[in-house]
Amino acid sequence: MTIDLRSDTITRPTLEMQRAMWAAEVGDDVLGDDPTINALEEKAARLFGMSAALFCPSGTMTNQLAIKVHTQPGSEVICDKLSHIYLYEGGGIMQNAFSSVRLLDGDRGRITARQVKDAINNPDDIHAAVTRLVSLENTMNKGGGSYYSLEEIRAIRRVCDDHNLPLHLDGARLFNALVETGESPAQYGLEFDSISICLSKGLGCPVGSLLLGKTDFIKKARRFRKVMGxxxxxxxxxxxxxxxxxxxxxxxxxxxxxxxxxxxxxFRQKSEVEDIYPIDTNIVIIQLPESITAEDYVRRLEMLRIRAVPFGKHLVRFVTHLDFTDEHLEEMDKRLAKV
Known part of the structure; x- marks a missing residue:
């Protein structure tokens, strides 16, 4: 068997999910009459206590739509330097929204209310871009699946309110955070102007993400979704x-x-592993010494049919998921003994 821990996006639909898919009643969503899409959007909006939702092919699209709607050309978006919207969305903030980015140095990708407040530009300063949006990521991919406390999110919300700024959440793995904290989606719906959630990561769907927000916001996002194909x-x-x-x-x-x-x-038992990020959710990041590159280590693991991804020059990422079972876990332990 191949043990594939490259991402939680590599899962296959379960038999029960397949049955639900093939039993679906469908229509044409561009014309607004696909009843199952409408039901999904309504269900997600209710779950988060928000007005409306929009079903999209990917989390990159939902994030980029949110940024596009919230900003104007020449705006500035505040986010952590490890944010997915900055590192992994093809320069979309600049290409789609014609906006610049203020990068903050948070704790494993988590920024604070104080950092946000200090990063907001004076709107009367003609030399600086106008701050238009604050974006958080929860859980934080590059932070090893770290997650925010709701208390800090509320503090950031207050800063945004004080400066009339919308607050967006890249919640691709938000449910991973929620099952750890015991908080509800509705509690998050109260704090954010827009939320992106991914269905094809931990939740095991073959494709799809949702953007949630107010009715007028989603109406604008739907128009831009059409423009983006x-x-x-x-x-x-x-x-x-x-x-x-x-x-x-x-x-x-x-x-x-x-x-x-x-x-x-x-991996704590492996002499070649220098450090391991705190494991808060489903992401494991190991740090190797200067003498071993992540690329080389991943190739060595591949020979044992264990798949992971380089996550920096000396960092390797593993992500557990729906298709990774206890049987895979036991087999992985046996194979790692050979590294």
Whole structure:
């Protein structure tokens, strides 16, 4: 067997999810009459206590739509230097929204209210870009699955309110945070102007993300989605997977977290591993010494049919997911003994 821990995006739909998909009633979403997509959007909006939602092909699209709607050309977006919207979305902030970025140096990707306040430009200073948006990521991919406290989010919200700034959440793995903290989606819906959630990571769907916000905001985002070529046709088959996942695949995320911590313990026994990021959710990041590059280590693991990704010159990332079982975990332990 191949043990694939490159990402939680590599999962296959379960048989039960497949049955839900093929049983879906579909229409044309561009025309607004795909009942299953409409049901998914309404379900997600209710879950977060927000007005509306928009089903999109990817989390990059939902993030980029949010930034586009919230900003104007020449704006500045505040985010952490490790943010997905900055590092992994193809320069979309600049290309789609014609905006610049103020990068903050947070704690494993988590910024503070004080940092945000200090980074907001004086709107009367004609030399500086106008700050238009603050964006957080929860959980933080490059931070090893770290997550915010709701208390800090509320403090950042107050700073945004004081400066009339919208607050966006890249919540690609938000449910991973929620099962750890015990907080509810509705609590997050109260704090953010827009939220992006991914259905194809920990929740195990084949494709799809959702953007949530107020009705007027989503109406504008829907127009920009069309401009970006993101209009669906009979995509209710995919939306049915999302509905199934929200109903059945959230609580089980705790299993992924437990297996991630076990993987961390395996690597603590390896002499070539210098350090391991704290394991808060389903992401494990190991740090290698200067003498071993991440590329070389990943190749060595590949020979044992263990798949991971280089995450820096000396960092390697492993992500647990729906298709990684206790059987895989036991087999991985045996194979790692050979490294």
């Amino acid at each position: 993101g209009g669906w046709r009979q995509a209710g088959y995919l939306a049915a997977a999302g509905i199934y996942a929200l109903d059945h695949h959230v609580d089980r995320l705790k299993e992924d977290h437990a297996r991630a911590r076990t993987i961390g313990e395996m």
